[in-house]
Amino acid sequence: MRCQVAVMLLLAVALGTHVKMGEAQSNSCPVQLTNLNVCAPFVVPGASNTDPSADCCNALQATNRDCLCNTLRIASQLTSQCNLPSFGCVLN
Numbered sequence: 001m002r003c004q005v006a007v008m009l010l011l012a013v014a015l016g017t018h019v020k021m022g023e024a025q026s027n028s029c030p031v032q033l034t035n036l037n038v039c040a041p042f043v044v045p046g047a048s049n050t051d052p053s054a055d056c057c058n059a060l061q062a063t064n065r066d067c068l069c070n071t072l073r074i075a076s077q078l079t080s081q082c083n084l085p086s087f088g089c090v091l092n
Helices: 002-017 029-043 054-061 065-081
Strands: none
Touching: 029 054, 029 065
């Protein structure tokens, strides 16, 4: 699970850099994913904090399920689309 969330956060950061905040609506998927950056300290490898903050939980709750699931689906396909071997993440 941590691997998928870490990939999602990396993708969110990448998408967030391409979003012009003045043009984006507050409920758009890229903005919702960018808001999840507050969860990074809880999901990246080597993170010292294991329990998510209230800000992280609130950002996750405010993220549309379809937005999050589609992002994870797309992220999981990136390796094959880039002709790279699968990451083979193990979920605990």
